[in-house]
Each structure stands twice: as C-alpha cells, then as structure tokens.
Amino acid sequence: MSELAIRRGAAPALAVEGLSYSYPHASTRALEDVSLEVAPGEFVLLAGRSASGKSTLLKAACGLVPHFHGGEIEGEVRVADLDALATGPGELAAAVGYLAQDPETQVVSTTVAAEIELPLEMRGDAPTDRARAVEEVALALAIPHLLDRATDTLSGGELQRVALAAALVTRPRLILLDEPTSQLDPVAGDELIWLLRRLNEEWGVAVLLAEHRLERCLAAADRVVAMEAGAVGFDGVPADFLEWSHRNDPALSTPAARLFSLAGLTPLPVGVRDARQTLRGTGVAHPPHIASRRVRDPRPQAPVLESKGLWVELDQGEEAKDVLRGIDLQLRPGERVALMGRNGAGKSTFLRTAAGLHQPVAGKIAVDSIALLTQNPGDYLVRERVGDELPGEQGLGALRTVGLEHAIDVDPRDLSGGERQRLALAITLAGRMEGEQPPGVVALDEPTRGMDRARKDNLVALIERLAASVAFPHQEYGKATRGTAVVVATHDVEFASEFAERVVLLGDGVVIADGPMAEILSGGWYFATEVARVLDLPGVVTPEQGAAALKGEAG
Amino acid sequence: MRSPFAYVPRRGPLQLASPGAAVAYLGAIVAVAFLYSNPLVLVAAGAAATLAGLLAGARRAVRAGLRLGLSLALLMVVVNALVTSRGETVLARLGDWPLLGRVDVTLEAIVAGLSYGLVAAASIVAFAVYSACVDPDRVLRALRPLAGRSALTATLVSRLVPVAAADAGRLRDAAALRGPGAAAVGKGPLARRLLAGSLDRAVDVAATLELRGYSLDAPRARNRRARSRYDRRFYAVAALVLVTAIAGKFLGADDFQTYPSIEIGLGPATITMAAVVLLSGLAPLSHGPKSRTANADGPNSPTWRDKSARRQRGGDGSARRRVRRREVARV
Numbered sequence: 001m002s003e004l005a006i007r008r009g010a011a012p013a014l015a016v017e018g019l020s021y022s023y024p025h026a027s028t029r030a031l032e033d034v035s036l037e038v039a040p041g042e043f044v045l046l047a048g049r050s051a052s053g054k055s056t057l058l059k060a061a062c063g064l065v066p067h068f069h070g071g072e073i074e075g076e077v078r079v080a081d082l083d084a085l086a087t088g089p090g091e092l093a094a095a096v097g098y099l100a101q102d103p104e105t106q107v108v109s110t111t112v113a114a115e116i117e118l119p120l121e122m123r124g125d126a127p128t129d130r131a132r133a134v135e136e137v138a139l140a141l142a143i144p145h146l147l148d149r150a151t152d153t154l155s156g157g158e159l160q161r162v163a164l165a166a167a168l169v170t171r172p173r174l175i176l177l178d179e180p181t182s183q184l185d186p187v188a189g190d191e192l193i194w195l196l197r198r199l200n201e202e203w204g205v206a207v208l209l210a211e212h213r214l215e216r217c218l219a220a221a222d223r224v225v226a227m228e229a230g231a232v233g234f235d236g237v238p239a240d241f242l243e244w245s246h247r248n249d250p251a252l253s254t255p256a257a258r259l260f261s262l263a264g265l266t267p268l269p270v271g272v273r274d275a276r277q278t279l280r281g282t283g284v285a286h287p288p289h290i291a292s293r294r295v296r297d298p299r300p301q302a303p304v305l306e307s308k309g310l311w312v313e314l315d316q317g318e319e320a321k322d323v324l325r326g327i328d329l330q331l332r333p334g335e336r337v338a339l340m341g342r343n344g345a346g347k348s349t350f351l352r353t354a355a356g357l358h359q360p361v362a363g364k365i366a367v368d369s370i371a372l373l374t375q376n377p378g379d380y381l382v383r384e385r386v387g388d389e390l391p392g393e394q395g396l397g398a399l400r401t402v403g404l405e406h407a408i409d410v411d412p413r414d415l416s417g418g419e420r421q422r423l424a425l426a427i428t429l430a431g432r433m434e435g436e437q438p439p440g441v442v443a444l445d446e447p448t449r450g451m452d453r454a455r456k457d458n459l460v461a462l463i464e465r466l467a468a469s470v471a472f473p474h475q476e477y478g479k480a481t482r483g484t485a486v487v488v489a490t491h492d493v494e495f496a497s498e499f500a501e502r503v504v505l506l507g508d509g510v511v512i513a514d515g516p517m518a519e520i521l522s523g524g525w526y527f528a529t530e531v532a533r534v535l536d537l538p539g540v541v542t543p544e545q546g547a548a549a550l551k552g553e554a555g
Numbered sequence: 556m557r558s559p560f561a562y563v564p565r566r567g568p569l570q571l572a573s574p575g576a577a578v579a580y581l582g583a584i585v586a587v588a589f590l591y592s593n594p595l596v597l598v599a600a601g602a603a604a605t606l607a608g609l610l611a612g613a614r615r616a617v618r619a620g621l622r623l624g625l626s627l628a629l630l631m632v633v634v635n636a637l638v639t640s641r642g643e644t645v646l647a648r649l650g651d652w653p654l655l656g657r658v659d660v661t662l663e664a665i666v667a668g669l670s671y672g673l674v675a676a677a678s679i680v681a682f683a684v685y686s687a688c689v690d691p692d693r694v695l696r697a698l699r700p701l702a703g704r705s706a707l708t709a710t711l712v713s714r715l716v717p718v719a720a721a722d723a724g725r726l727r728d729a730a731a732l733r734g735p736g737a738a739a740v741g742k743g744p745l746a747r748r749l750l751a752g753s754l755d756r757a758v759d760v761a762a763t764l765e766l767r768g769y770s771l772d773a774p775r776a777r778n779r780r781a782r783s784r785y786d787r788r789f790y791a792v793a794a795l796v797l798v799t800a801i802a803g804k805f806l807g808a809d810d811f812q813t814y815p816s817i818e819i820g821l822g823p824a825t826i827t828m829a830a831v832v833l834l835s836g837l838a839p840l841s842h843g844p845k846s847r848t849a850n851a852d853g854p855n856s857p858t859w860r861d862k863s864a865r866r867q868r869g870g871d872g873s874a875r876r877r878v879r880r881r882e883v884a885r886v
Contacts, residue, residue, distance in 0.1 A: 068762050090768040098766055104721070105759035108714045108767065111564045114692045121696065122768030148564050152717050166767065357728055372732050378752075379729035382744040394736025431736025 011081035013174040013206035014038040014061055014096075019075035021056060021065060030056040032230040034075070038208055040173060043200045045217055046210040047234075047241070047252050048227035049452040050417065054210040055101075057227065058176040061208065062098040063089035080173045093119055097167030097175040101182055101450065103159035107166075112154070113147040116165045123170075137169045140199065157188040157343050164192075168199070174206045175199075181216060182449050185342045185491045186526045193217045212452050215254040215494065215530045218242075219271025226252060242268035251453040255494055255530040255543050262547030275534040279550075304440035304485045305331040305354060305370070309363035312346075312353050323349040325509040326363065331441060334483025336467045338496035338517065340527055341506035347489035348375075350506070351443045368440025371432050375446045377424035381412040386423060390430050398430035399423075401438060402462065418455045421447060422462065438484040442466050445489045456492075460499045463488070497521055497529045497541045517541070559619035560686040561717075567688070568785040569611040569839040574694045576789035580838060581607070581681045583793040587800045587832050588677040593811040593820060594666075596803075597673035599829035604677055606836030608684035620683030627679065628672025635668030636660045641814045667813040688839075707769060714760050719753045726752075792838040796831060803828040 014037065021031040031053050038044050046054045059065040063084050066073045077084035080095035100106055109115035113134060120130040138144040141161050146154065154162065160180055167175060177196070181189035197220040200207050211217050218224070224241035226234035226249070234244045245252040246261055246268065253261070256275045257268040265282060269275035312324040324346045331337060339347045352358050354365055355372035373380075383389050387408040390399055399405040402422040407415060412423055425442070432439040444463075448456055467486045490496055496503060496517065503520035505513035505527060513520050518539040522532040531546040540549050564570065569577055581604070588600045601624070608617035637655060642663025649658040691713055699706040726749055730740040764770075803809065808828040810820020 062766065064762055064765070068765055088770060089762075089765045090770045093766055093768050100759070100762075102759065104718060105756055106763050108710060108760060108763055109692045110562050110690055111692070114690070119767045122771050148566075150562065150564055152561065352728075355732060357731065371734060374725070374728060374732065376725060376729075379725050379748075380733065382740055382748045383738065389738055390736070391738055392736065394734075395738075398734065398736065427733050427737045430734035432734045433736075 011040075012037045012078070013040050013042070013080060014208065015076075015078040016057070016061070017076040019057075019060060019073070019077060021060060021073045022071055023056075024070045026071070028230075030230055031060065034230070034232055036225055036232060036235060038174065038206050040206055041200065041204040043197065043207045043220060043222045044209070045214070045221035045224045045238070046208055046227065047214055047224055047245075048210075049249075049251065049454065050212075050450070052227040053230040054227050055178050056230075058098065058178050058208065058210055060084065061174070061176055062096050063087065063092040064098070090122070093172070094123065094170050095172050095174065097164075097170070097172040099160070099164050099167050099175070099177045099180050101179045103156060103163050103183070106163040107151045107159060110150055110152075111147075112143070112149050112151060112162050115151055115162055116147075116169050119166060119170050133169050133171075137165045140168070140203075141165050141195065155343055156183045157185075157192075160184065160188075160192065168205070171203070172205065174208065177207070177209045177211075179211055179450060180209070181211065181213065183343075183446075185345075186493055187342055189213075189216055189491070190526065193220050196220070212450070213492070213494070214252065215256065215271075218254060219274065238270040239267055242270065251457075256534050258543035259531050259534065259546040259550075262543055263550040265550070269534070272530060272533045279534070301333050303330040303332050304368040305329070305366070305487075307350075307354075307363065307365040310350075310353065310360050310365050311362040312349055312358050313361045314349065314358065323509050324353065324360075327506075327509075327511060329504065329511065329514070331485040331487060333440065333485055334467050335485045335487075336463060336499055336501050337485065337487040338500035338503045339487055339489040339506065340491070340493075340496060340503055341512075343491075344508075345506040346509040347506055348445050351445055351487065351489055354441065354443065369432050370441040370443060371425070371428035371439050372443040373421070373425050373428050373445065373447065375449065377421040380424035380427045381420065384411050384413075386410050386412055386415075389423070389427055394431045394433070395426075397433055397436060398426040401429055401433065401436065401466075402426045417451070418458055421459070425462075438466055441485045441487060443487045443489075446491070447488060448490060448492045448495050456495050456498070460495070463499045493521060493527060493529050503527075518545070558717075558720075559615040560683055562690055563613070563687055564690070565612050565688075567611045567839060568783075568788070568841055569607065569684075569688045570690070572783045572785045572789050574689055574697055576783065576786040576793075577685065577689045578694075579793040580789040580835075581685050583796040583800075584832070584835065585678050585681045587796060588674045588681075590800055590804065591809045591811075591828075592670050592674075593809050593825055593829075594670055594673060595819070595821065595825055595829045596809065596832060597670065597677055599832040601673060601677035601680055603832050603834075603836030604681040604684055606833075607839050608680065608687070610837065610839040610841075611684065611688045613684055613687035616683040616687035617680060620680040621676070623683075624676030624679035625672075628669065628676045631672040631675065632665055632668035635671065636664045639664040639667065643816045663813045663815070663817055666817050670811070670813065707764070710764065710769070711757065711760060715753065715757055718756050718760070719749065722752050722756065723749055789838060792835050796835045799828060799831045 016034055016036050019031055019034040020029055022029045034057060046057065048054050056065060059069065060077050061079060061084065065071065066085070067088050073085065079092055082092060082095055084092055107115050109118055116134045116137060117130050120133055138147055141164060143161050143165060146158060146162065151159070151162065160183070181192055184192060193216055196207050196209065199205050209217060218238050221238055224234065224236065224238050225232055226241060226244070233248070234241055242253065242257045246257065256272065260266065260268050260275065265278065267278065269278055307327050307329045310324055310327040311322060313320045314323050327350060339350065341347055349358060351372055353360060354367050355370050381389065386404070389412065390396070396405060399408065402425050404419060404422055404426060407419065412420060415423060429438055447459060463486050466484050468483055488499065500517040503513070503515065503517045504511060505520060518541050521527065521529050521541045522538055525533070529541045531543055532541045535546050535549060537549055540546050584600050584604050588597060591597060605617055605621065637658055640657065640659040640661065642661030644662035645659050646662055647660040649660060652658050695706050695710050695713070726745060730745060733740065803824055806824040807820065807822065808824035810822065810825060812818040
C-alpha cells in the first residue's frame with residue numbers, strides 16, 4: 001500500500017489476528033490468541049488487571065515484541081498495513097508511536113528539542129522539515145517553553161509530555177500508551193487524557209491506551225478492550241464494558257458505575273457528565289443533602305509526629321529551591337492520613353524529612369518513630385531469600401506484621417508485586433517495633449503506582465490493620481493498645497477515599513487544606529472522587545455513601 | 556542533584572558553536588598545557604579555560620573543575636616532593652621511608668610537581684567547560700556516520716550514567732531507611748542490586764533508542780546541521796593559539812628548567828605567549844545584547860520562578876539559614 005494511502009487512513013491503524021506470544025524462558029504465554037482491530041482515528045482503552053497482557057500487546061503493536069524482547073510468537077500484527085513481525089521497531093516508528101510507563105528511560109537526548117527531533121534525524125529528514133515538525137508537535141502538546149531545557153531538569157509530567165512529543169513527531173497513525181498517568185497527579189493526568197483526545201480528534205491519531213484508573217479515561221474512549229489472562233475478555237463500547245465488568249470483574253468497574261449499581265440505577269454511566277444526565281432524567285438530580293459532620297478529634301493523645309514552621313530547601317540543579325515552606329502538621333496515634341497535592345508540591349519531601357533523609361533549614365519536626373517506604377519497593381530487596389533480609393526475632397515480627405511469615409524461605413523475586421511491597425515495608429519496620437506494636441508512624445510514598453484495584457484493596461486492608469495495630473486473622477497477636485499513624489503520599493483520589501480518614505493537601509510547599517477526608521475530597525474539582533464530582537454533595541465521596549444519599553437513607 | 560559537569564543548554568557563543576569548533580578551541584588550550592612546562596604559560600592556559608567557562612556561563616563547572624584540578628595539583632606537588640630527591644635546594648631531610656627510601660624534599664621537586672599539577676589543572680578546567688558547554692548529543696550524532704556502533708554505545712552510556720546515578724541515590728536512601736532489625740546492606744549486595752537494576756534500565760533505554768530509529772542506517776548528506784556564526788571565531792582563535800604555541804616553542808617561550816636548579820624564562824616570547832593564551836579565553840564573549848539563558852534563567856524555568864517567588868516572599872533560603880544559625884547560637 002502506498003504511503004499516501006496509509007496517511008489517508010485506508011488501512012486499519014492496527015490489525016491483530018490470532019496473536020499468541022511467550023517471553024523467552026517463560027512457562028506461560030503472555031498473549032493467547034488475541035485478535036482485535038483499531039480503526040483510523042479511534043480511541044481505544046485497554047483495560048485489565050495487572051499481568052493480563054496489556055503491556056505485551058502494546059509492545060507487539062510497536063514491534064518491540066518480538067524484535068527486541070525475543071520469544072515465541074504466532075499470528076499476525078499489522079500496523080497501518082505494515083507487517084509488524086517482519087518490520088523492525090525503527091521502521092514502524094513512522095506509523096506507530098509508543099509511550100511506556102516510566103518516562104525516565106524514554107528520553108535519550110540531553111535537550112528537549114534534540115529528543116523530539118531524534119526520530120526525524122534518524123530517518124534522514126531535511127533540517128527544515130525537522131524544525132517545522134518539532135515546532136508543531138511542541139505547540140500541539142503545549143511545551144514550546146521546554147524546547148531549550150535539559151531533559152534531566154524536567155519533572156515527571158514534563159518528561160511524559162516530551163516522550164509523547166517524540167512519539168508523535170513522525171505523525172504516526174497510531175499511538176500506544178502504557179499507563180501514562182500512573183506517575184501524574186490528578187490535574188496532569190486529566191490534562192494528558194484530554195490532550196490525547198484532542199490529538200485524536202484534530203489529527204486523527206488512533207489511540208490505544210492501557211490504564212488502571214479507568215474513571216479517568218473511560219469517557220474519552222470510543223471503545224474498550226478488556227484483557228483477561230492474555231486473551232481478549234471483552235471488546236465493545238464503554239457502556240457495554242461497564243455492564244460486562246459489573247457481571248464478570250467488578251474490580252474493573254468505575255466508582256460512578258458502582259454508585260449506580262448500588263443505587264439500582266441504569267444505565268451505568270461512563271463518566272461524570274453521563275451520570276449527571278442520567279440522574280436528571282430519573283428525577284434524582286438533587287439527592288438529599290447530607291450535612292457535613294465535623295469530625296471531632298477523638299484522640300486527645302500526644303502527637304506521634306509534629307512539625308512546626310518546617311522549611312526544607314533542596315538543591316535540584318542550578319540553584320536551591322524551597323520545597324517545604326513553613327509546614328505545621330500533627331499526626332496522632334491511629335490516624336490514617338492521605339498527603340495529597342500536585343507533582344512537586346512537597347509530599348515526598350515532607351515524608352523524607354520526617355524520616356531524617358533531609359534536614360530542615362528552619363523550623364522543626366519531631367517524630368516518635370517512623371518507618372518510611374519510598375516509591376520503589378524493589379530498592380529495599382537486595383538478597384535472594386526473604387529470611388536473609390529479615391533475620392532473627394525482630395525480622396520475624398516484622399514479617400508477621402505484614403502477613404508474610406510464611407514466605408521466609410522464598411526468593412523476593414518470586415513474590416507478587418503486592419507481596420514485594422509488603423516485604424519492603426517489613427524491612428523498614430524491623431527493629432522499630434515494640435514487640436508486635438508497629439512504630440508511631442508508618443509512611444508510604446506513592447504506594448499504588450501501577451496497581452490494579454484488587455491490589456489496592458489489599459493495601460487498604462493492611463493500612464487499616466496497621467492503624468488499628470491488630471493482627472492478621474490467622475495470627476494470635478493483637479494485644480496492642482496504641483494505633484500507628486499511617487500517612488500515605490498519593491495522587492490516587494479514589495484510593496485515598498478508601499483508606500484515609502483525614503486528607504492534608506499540599507500546594508507549592510504549604511498546607512492548603514487539612515480536614516476530614518470526606519470534606520476535602522468532596523469540596524474540590526481535581527482532588528475530588530468521581531462520586532463527589534457526580535453528586536456534588538458535601539461529605540459524599542464513595543459509591544456506598546453516594547448510593548445511600550441517592551436512596552435517601554443517609555442524614 | 557545534577558552533576559556540575561552536566562551540559563546546560565544556553566544561548567552563548569560556545570554552546571551555539573558546532574562541536575568541531577568548540578573542541579578545536581578548547582583543545583588548543585589543552586594542547587598548550589601539554590606542550591609547555593613554563594608555569595607562566597600554564598597559569599595563562601588555566602586562566603584562559605577558566606575565563607572561557609565563566610564567559611560561557613558555566614560557573615558551577617569551572618568551580619568544580621578548579622576544585623578538582625587544584626586538589627590534583629596539590630597531590631602531584633606532594634607526591635613529586637616525596638619521590639624525587641633531585642635538586643640543589645634541600646628544604647627538609649625526612650630520613651628513610653618504607654618503599655620510598657631516603658626522602659629529601661627539595662624546592663626544585665616541589666616546583667616541578669607544581670608544573671605537572673598546573674598541566675593537570677588547566678586540562679581539567681578545559682574539560683569541565685567542554686562538558687558543560689558542548690552538547691554531547693551533537694557530538695555523538697556527528698560521530699554516528701563515522702562510527703555507528705561506537706556512537707550507539709556512547710549514547711547508551713551517556714543516558715545510563717544519570718539514570719544509574721539516580722538509581723544509586725534511591726538505593727542509598729532505601730538502605731538508610733531499613734529498620735535496625737533488618738539485615739544491614741553490605742556494599743556487595745548493594746553493588747549487585749545496582750548492577751542488576753542498571754541492566755534493566757539499559758534494556759529500557761535501548762528499547763527507546765530502537766523505537767527512535769537508531770537501528771536504521773545512519774543518514775549522511777541530509778543530516779548536516781547549519782554551521783554556527785561563531786564557528787569561524789573559535790577556529791580562528793584555536794589556529795592562532797596553536798600557531799603561536801608552536802612558534803613560541805622555537806623562539807624559546809617555554810624556557811623553564813627545574814633541575815638541578817630552578818630557571819624560569821620570562822622573556823618577551825614567554826610573556827607574549829602567555830598573553831595570547833590568556834586573551835584566547837575571551838573568545839566566548841558575546842557581543843550582542845545579553846543573551847537570555849534558555850534553561851537556568853528563562854522566564855519559564857523553575858529557577859526564574861523561584862527567584863521571583865522569593866522576591867515576593869521577601870526572603871530566600873540563605874536568609875533563613877542565617878536565622879537558623881542565630882537560633883542554634885542562642886541554644
């Protein structure tokens with residue numbers, strides 16, 4: 001087929017037929033007889049639990065599988081009528097762009113302009129053509145001000161946009177994105193999704209987007225493909241997907257759909273606007289108002305963490321920057337606190353300062369005893385046996401606290417993602433516990449990156465147990481009398497609504513809101529749950545609360 | 556935290572010049588340092604490299620280069636003083652030392668060590684300025700048609716170095732955050748973990764290079780960049796410095812002897828040579844209106860906003876540090 005025909009979109013952007021694939025030395029297949037087609041200009045959402053084959057399918061569509069990763073492959077993959085199994089990723093780059101989850105390893109040049117220009121330079125485009133293409137894609141993604149910046153000075157969100165620009169600069173017919181919002185705050189995440197939608201509508205770029213937080217992007221999608229154990233479990237429009245997930249895999253359901261399902265309303269909504277329209281149509285547009293109940297502090301105990309006028313300055317390149325600016329905060333035993341805010345607001349810095357990794361330049365922070373788990377649990381795992389990481393009684397006690405004492409002889413690499421995270425937490429807890437009692441503060445920094453909902457539910461259960469300092473059901477301990485304050489820095493609003501009783505919102509290094517979770521997460525727009533945005537009722541943030549409000553049971 | 560030697564994009568003449576011109580210019584200064592041993596010329600070469608770096612806006616790189624270079628120079632002075640007993644002016648007799656034997660510290664050995672040290676210091680500062688001012692991507696891409704595999708390897712390594720440094724920082728933090736009851740992280744397991752992580756990262760970076768089309772045949776003719784208007788200036792200065800250096804060698808500008816006694820030539824040839832080399836440091840001077848720094852001081856850069864925000868707040872970190880010091884002093 002001629003290049004002109006491909007440009008005009010005569011061929012499907014992606015056609016996969018009977019694709020099966022297994023990674024080298026793998027005992028099971030990552031993809032099993034997958035067939036699907038993405039039409040030119042279509043926006044397709046790829047849903048599914050962790051390890052269901054989403055990433056592998058995206059890699060097959062851009063040629064990395066099998067050309068880069070090797071392995072055994074059967075079937076056919078065609079991208080804009082190019083045979084992806086016969087054509088290498090470099091040649092396919094003219095027809096398909098790929099954006100992986102970690103933006104750090106997706107930039108290979110020193111400056112932003114050079115990074116975006118690289119694919120054009122590699123295929124030998126003339127300098128004038130390259131200059132125009134770079135300028136246009138920078139304007140489309142609103143990053144012309146970044147062009148002269150060094151790539152190692154960019155934030156995660158900026159890096160993600162630059163990587164997207166490098167993927168789009170060849171004007172591909174298809175763009176593949178693997179959880180691009182997992183490291184972004186709600187504002188940047190929403191911006192990216194709607195940017196993709198705009199590119200999709202204005203440039204006609206077909207989009208295949210793999211994502212866990214479906215509530216963010218379902219409304220933007222034309223179609224949903226749900227993967228189950230390497231095979232296509234569902235392929236249809238978003239509204240039908242919600243019905244399917246409700247019946248077959250509720251973990252893939254969105255909060256608004258769960259709200260409607262619990263309230264007995266149909267059809268299940270694909271987004272906030274859809275939900276509001278349905279509510280208006282059914283005459284329950286104004287559910288009874290639930291008075292926001294001020295939570296009186298039930299714990300008059302002494303704080304386990306207290307910061308007063310805390311200023312922290314970090315040298316992030318050419319010059320030092322104030323990351324925290326006069327933070328006053330107290331955490332009390334047993335509190336479950338979500339620390340939220342945009343990328344760069346100072347969440348991680350606050351936790352790291354509490355753990356002693358940074359020194360304040362002014363003010364003070366006093367902590368009873370703290371165990372901090374940073375963003376990459378793998379960084380804590382350096383030995384080949386769980387028992388070697390956590391020797392002795394203290395190690396065993398920490399393992400019991402996270403429910404992993406049965407895995408003492410296992411290689412950490414053989415644990416699931418959630419278990420590895422719990423093991424890393426146990427490593428931070430070991431020796432900081434008084435008997436079976438966890439330390440005064442347990443802090444988790446962005447623990448839900450790349451997690452599906454099932455794993456998030458397990459994490460919520462663990463946080464609640466730590467805060468209450470109670471044992472796992474099969475264990476005998478649980479005589480603790482004092483709860484642990486659990487503070488979690490997170491971008492995930494829905495996760496925060498599941499575990500937190502208090503939310504502290506940071507903005508540019510200062511506390512801009514601090515209060516009961518239901519109040520904070522229902523009082524904004526970006527930092528609000530989907531249910532809060534649908535119902536717009538103070539204090540109503542979860543599907544259960546929303547359903548109760550719709551049924552008129554609360555109040 | 557970024558390395559002080561990391562390339563910072565700016566709109567100065569040295570940064571805008573083609574890699575060939577910048578390499579020729581800074582290479583000429585380094586060549587003088589290696590060709591000459593006269594301390595006056597070597598000091599002039601070091602000063603030229605420093606001046607070039609400061610005019611190009613690479614203050615951090617120059618500072619770090621000077622720190623490293625002068626430390627190395629000091630080490631060379633000490634080592635040479637201990638291992639060389641030649642020279643007529645004995646300053647100290649330190650007796651017999653294991654391995655070194657009889658150690659007599661002479662003024663001549665110290666000055667000879669200083670001469671070697673100045674060569675090292677001038678070269679290190681010049682390399683620091685090169686590192687901070689010459690875009691490595693442009694160098695690698697210029698090399699790609701000539702040596703594709705080497706350029707690919709260098710690209711991979713140049714990207715992996717900052718990624719591995721970030722990984723090492725994270726691993727250090729994780730080691731510091733381990734509970735006292737967890738097994739201590741030895742250097743061995745930590746190094747193994749870093750290596751394993753780096754290999755994973757290398758695969759990801761290599762995949763990105765593959766997707767960007769690095770495996771395609773290197774384009775040649777259509778890929779040439781337009782030359783910078785500053786290229787001629789740097790080539791001319793480089794040629795002038797090299798020609799003067801070679802001529803100076805024949806005219807006795809490098810008149811310098813350390814053993815058996817010190818003789819430093821300070822004749823017209825040496826002074827002219829030192830002046831030419833020193834003045835070559837002015838080559839990165841910008842003529843036009845003060846160029847806007849693209850990265851560090853641009854209106855969209857975080858640094859610029861921070862400064863603005865600080866002005867609005869009426870204070871900066873150093874002010875608070877002073878306050879804190881006063882508080883500590885009171886305590």
